[in-house]
Amino acid sequence: MIGKLDIVTLQQIWWIICSIVGALFLFLNFVQGGQTLLWQVAKSDREKSLVINSLGRKWELTFTTLVLFGGALFAAFPKFYATSFGGAYWVWMLILFTFILQAVSYEYRTKPNNFLGARTYELFLFINGSVGILLIGAAVGTFFTGSNFTLNDFNQVTWTHPLRGVEAAFSLFNLSLGLFLVFNARVLGAMYLVNNVDFKGVPEFEARVRKSCLINFLCALPFLLYVVVSLLLIDGFATDAAGVVSMVAHKYLNNLLAMPIVLGLLLVGLFLVILGVTRTSLGRSTKGIWFGGLGTVFVGLAVFFTAGFNGTPFYPSKVDLQSSLTIYNASSSHYTLTAMCYVALFIPVVLAYIAYVWRQMDSKKIGMLDISDKKAY
Amino acid sequence: MGEIDLATVNWARAQFILTAMYHWLFVPITLGLSFLCAFFESMYVRTGKEEWKHLTKFWMTLFGINFAIGVATGIILEFEFGTNWSNYSWMVGDIFGAPLAIEGIFAFFLEATFFAVMFFGWERTSKGFHLFSTWMVAIGSNLSALWILVANGWMQYPVGMAFNPENARFEMQNFWEVLFSPVAIAKFTHTTSSSFVVGALFVITISSYYLLKGRHVDMAKKSIIVASVFGLLSSLFAAFTGDESAYANAYTQPMKLAAYEGLFTGSKGADLVALGLLTSGKKVGDGQDPFAFEVSIPRGLSLMAKRDVNAFVPGIEDLVYGNEAEGIMSVAEKMEKGKAAIADLAAMKQAGKAGDEPAKTAALERFLVNQDYLGFGYLDTPEESVPPVATTYYSFHTMVYLGTFFILLTLLYLYYSYKDTLEDKKWLLMLGVSSFFLALFASEMGWVVAEVGRQPWAIQDMLPVKMASTNIGAGHVQASFAIFFVLFTTLLIAEIKIMLRQIKIGPEGV
Numbered sequence: 001m002i003g004k005l006d007i008v009t010l011q012q013i014w015w016i017i018c019s020i021v022g023a024l025f026l027f028l029n030f031v032q033g034g035q036t037l038l039w040q041v042a043k044s045d046r047e048k049s050l051v052i053n054s055l056g057r058k059w060e061l062t063f064t065t066l067v068l069f070g071g072a073l074f075a076a077f078p079k080f081y082a083t084s085f086g087g088a089y090w091v092w093m094l095i096l097f098t099f100i101l102q103a104v105s106y107e108y109r110t111k112p113n114n115f116l117g118a119r120t121y122e123l124f125l126f127i128n129g130s131v132g133i134l135l136i137g138a139a140v141g142t143f144f145t146g147s148n149f150t151l152n153d154f155n156q157v158t159w160t161h162p163l164r165g166v167e168a169a170f171s172l173f174n175l176s177l178g179l180f181l182v183f184n185a186r187v188l189g190a191m192y193l194v195n196n197v198d199f200k201g202v203p204e205f206e207a208r209v210r211k212s213c214l215i216n217f218l219c220a221l222p223f224l225l226y227v228v229v230s231l232l233l234i235d236g237f238a239t240d241a242a243g244v245v246s247m248v249a250h251k252y253l254n255n256l257l258a259m260p261i262v263l264g265l266l267l268v269g270l271f272l273v274i275l276g277v278t279r280t281s282l283g284r285s286t287k288g289i290w291f292g293g294l295g296t297v298f299v300g301l302a303v304f305f306t307a308g309f310n311g312t313p314f315y316p317s318k319v320d321l322q323s324s325l326t327i328y329n330a331s332s333s334h335y336t337l338t339a340m341c342y343v344a345l346f347i348p349v350v351l352a353y354i355a356y357v358w359r360q361m362d363s364k365k366i367g368m369l370d371i372s373d374k375k376a377y
Numbered sequence: 378m379g380e381i382d383l384a385t386v387n388w389a390r391a392q393f394i395l396t397a398m399y400h401w402l403f404v405p406i407t408l409g410l411s412f413l414c415a416f417f418e419s420m421y422v423r424t425g426k427e428e429w430k431h432l433t434k435f436w437m438t439l440f441g442i443n444f445a446i447g448v449a450t451g452i453i454l455e456f457e458f459g460t461n462w463s464n465y466s467w468m469v470g471d472i473f474g475a476p477l478a479i480e481g482i483f484a485f486f487l488e489a490t491f492f493a494v495m496f497f498g499w500e501r502t503s504k505g506f507h508l509f510s511t512w513m514v515a516i517g518s519n520l521s522a523l524w525i526l527v528a529n530g531w532m533q534y535p536v537g538m539a540f541n542p543e544n545a546r547f548e549m550q551n552f553w554e555v556l557f558s559p560v561a562i563a564k565f566t567h568t569t570s571s572s573f574v575v576g577a578l579f580v581i582t583i584s585s586y587y588l589l590k591g592r593h594v595d596m597a598k599k600s601i602i603v604a605s606v607f608g609l610l611s612s613l614f615a616a617f618t619g620d621e622s623a624y625a626n627a628y629t630q631p632m633k634l635a636a637y638e639g640l641f642t643g644s645k646g647a648d649l650v651a652l653g654l655l656t657s658g659k660k661v662g663d664g665q666d667p668f669a670f671e672v673s674i675p676r677g678l679s680l681m682a683k684r685d686v687n688a689f690v691p692g693i694e695d696l697v698y699g700n701e702a703e704g705i706m707s708v709a710e711k712m713e714k715g716k717a718a719i720a721d722l723a724a725m726k727q728a729g730k731a732g733d734e735p736a737k738t739a740a741l742e743r744f745l746v747n748q749d750y751l752g753f754g755y756l757d758t759p760e761e762s763v764p765p766v767a768t769t770y771y772s773f774h775t776m777v778y779l780g781t782f783f784i785l786l787t788l789l790y791l792y793y794s795y796k797d798t799l800e801d802k803k804w805l806l807m808l809g810v811s812s813f814f815l816a817l818f819a820s821e822m823g824w825v826v827a828e829v830g831r832q833p834w835a836i837q838d839m840l841p842v843k844m845a846s847t848n849i850g851a852g853h854v855q856a857s858f859a860i861f862f863v864l865f866t867t868l869l870i871a872e873i874k875i876m877l878r879q880i881k882i883g884p885e886g887v
Binding site: 083085104153360363376 | 445
């Protein structure tokens with residue numbers, strides 16, 4: 001059945017799937033956000049332990065989603081995988097280093113004889129949540145601001161900037177997007193902790209977490225506004241029917257107007273995040289994470305859809321416009337996209353068992369009993 | 378295509394060796410110990426005895442310490458194909474990307490989700506669900522091995538695909554051929570079964586240490602019984618699948634087989650060298666005897682490789698210089714055809730750009746005649762098609778000797794456990810303490826055979842490694858190599874220190 005679809009439809013389906021995985025990753029960044037909140041909201045070892053143990057049960061989901069994001073892009077858009085990872089070498093390497101640090105930190109932080117000491121592992125977690133997310137934001141920013149590469153006849157990439165990708169972080173737009181993601185992750189982190197931790201006996205700890213949600217949202221706001229306003233004003237990269245790339249005024253504004261669903265996702269998403277913040281910080285609700293999380297997913301989808309649809313190259317080159325990657329020239333073959341669509345039919349099953357398991361595991365909040373267990377982080 | 382910068386290629390190679398071998402220090406333990414934990418916990422659920430629960434928790438603690446660093450060293454491999462081997466990623470991404478994505482969807486989430494239950498769900502879920510989760514972690518880990526080994530198997534034996542000259546890349550034609558390729562199956566079964574041996578010997582090593590010290594004797598003995606049964610069955614199966622791999626190699630990668638068997642000149646009814654020292658300085662075609670010393674099994678190689686004692690097994694020289702009688706084309710001839718294919722591909726691109734359709738069609742037709750030899754066009758000399766023989770040969774033989782030793786060792790452990798005299802056999806326990814390190818070494822050597830024996834190819838006969846790397850200065854790759862080296866070594870020290878302390882603390886600490 002799927003095999004009957006034309007290649008353009010398959011390419012669009014795969015851009016949607018990759019966008020969903022990417023947007024879910026942004027939601028799951030509540031783990032990274034929580035990591036950077038650690039020193040701020042937890043004042044005693046006990047509070048710290050509650051935060052770490054609450055996040056420590058979810059970090060692998062975020063990590064695995066990142067790995068899947070890489071794998072899905074490789075399978076569906078191999079030219080992007082080859083061009084971006086090989087070209088923007090250092091920005092990706094630095095991101096990966098921070099995730100390598102994260103992967104051992106939960107398990108090793110409180111183990112006896114751990115060589116580096118608990119504070120170092122906490123620092124690793126902080127680096128992952130700050131530098132790692134900032135650079136991911138900068139990398140996503142290049143979807144709109146462009147990168148420095150050319151492709152030859154055989155689609156081999158030459159990067160023309162000596163910083164090999166790190167230059168992305170020196171653009172105000174990319175940097176703002178990165179900082180917005182860092183603060184948004186902290187907002188989500190606070191919402192998640194409010195939902196997941198049993199605060200019995202430590203009300204002042206709970207108050208601190210709830211307050212940090214609002215403060216971080218206020219910190220995120222100027223960066224968000226800068227990104228959104230810039231996006232509406234800047235010239236954007238556009239491809240015509242023949243695949244020729246040119247700069248078009250207000251391209252991304254045009255995209256949002258041409259795709260009202262995407263505009264809707266963006267607005268509803270932002271509204272839901274705000275709702276999550278008010279419910280967490282101004283009310284007593286523990287459900288803010290669901291609003292904030294869904295809102296983040298919507299905003300993420302809007303970002304990726306604006307970048308890739310409506311005749312827009314999602315990985316543009318600013319040094320050679322015609323080398324820019326679109327979802328149509330960067331994709332796998334019809335056969336591979338079809339085969340992978342069948343595989344993707346299992347994604348709902350995966351989501352279902354994850355949801356089932358976590359309903360079982362989270363029916364009781366993380367409390368004192370959990371952190372005194374010898375298995376605790 | 379662009380100029381080749383060999384310094385970059387070699388540093389990218391070094392980095393892959395470093396990261397893959399580091400990662401592989403931890404993976405076999407995960408693959409084997411996950412099943413052992415599932416066995417131990419099944420015993421607990423069946424018998425309801427607390428001592429089995431205690432024992433399970435102890436091994437799970439060690440599993441968790443190992444798992445964390447396995448995850449840390451693994452993430453880079455998913456992205457390294459892009460960062461260091463971007464030409465490769467573009468040329469074969471249409472085929473190679475799929476198993477990696479499937480690995481994420483089918484295996485990693487299974488591991489990640491149920492790992493949390495396995496560690497933190499003892500009080501939060503039912504006994505049955507917890508056991509189910511432990512099994513899911515074991516199955517998920519081994520499923521992830523399946524998909525990455527399918528990807529690796531495809532590099533060794535590229536099937537189910539065709540070259541698309543328009544895009545200058547290989548494209549998938551048949552997913553099932555990729556998944557069920559005989560090399561992929563041999564690779565998966567051999568890699569997982571040998572990893573089960575590593576996991577079993579991990580348990581035997583630590584338990585033997587306890588028995589020698591007279592500590593946690595009951596737990597150690599119980600663990601040894603389960604581990605030695607699992608280890609024995611797995612090592613027998615590993616021997617069987619190893620033989621299957623060699624048989625597959627005879628058809629798919631005869632050069633690799635010739636290299637690890639040290640067979641320079643092919644013959645009918647070829648002997649199998651059981652024990653031998655290679656002549657140092659031996660070069661292809663120099664007429665020297667390849668072995669300074671050897672003990673051979675008559676006609677053994679023909680039997681192993683072709684299942685026929687009289688069959689012809691080609692040697693390295695037959696494969697390089699050709700053997701008309703056996704219908705083997707020389708590499709020089711393949712190179713000529715390959716160079717023609719490269720020229721025609723370039724001509725096709727030029728004609729396409731100039732809008733000269735007839736010239737484009739003509740170039741394409743010429744290209745199609747020689748396209749199977751495209752990869753050979755990038756070789757500089759016929760001898761370049763020969764992998765490093767000594768490294769491949771010695772790694773292979775070390776692996777085989779150790780594999781045989783593990784069969785014997787697990788058999789002895791089982792026998793003395795049955796007689797209940799294991800504690801008195803100090804010599805065996807001392808041997809047992811060393812066994813995990815030997816197993817890990819054998820496992821790494823297996824990868825050396827597989828990967829060094831494949832040189833100079835990234836994709837067998839299709840794409841040489843030197844054409845696969847990213848166009849990036851060697852300095853960048855050196856820098857990231859240095860960072861990986863420092864980072865992974867630091868983490869390894871931490872892991873070993875933590876692991877040793879946990880072993881010292883013993884099951885009371887969990």
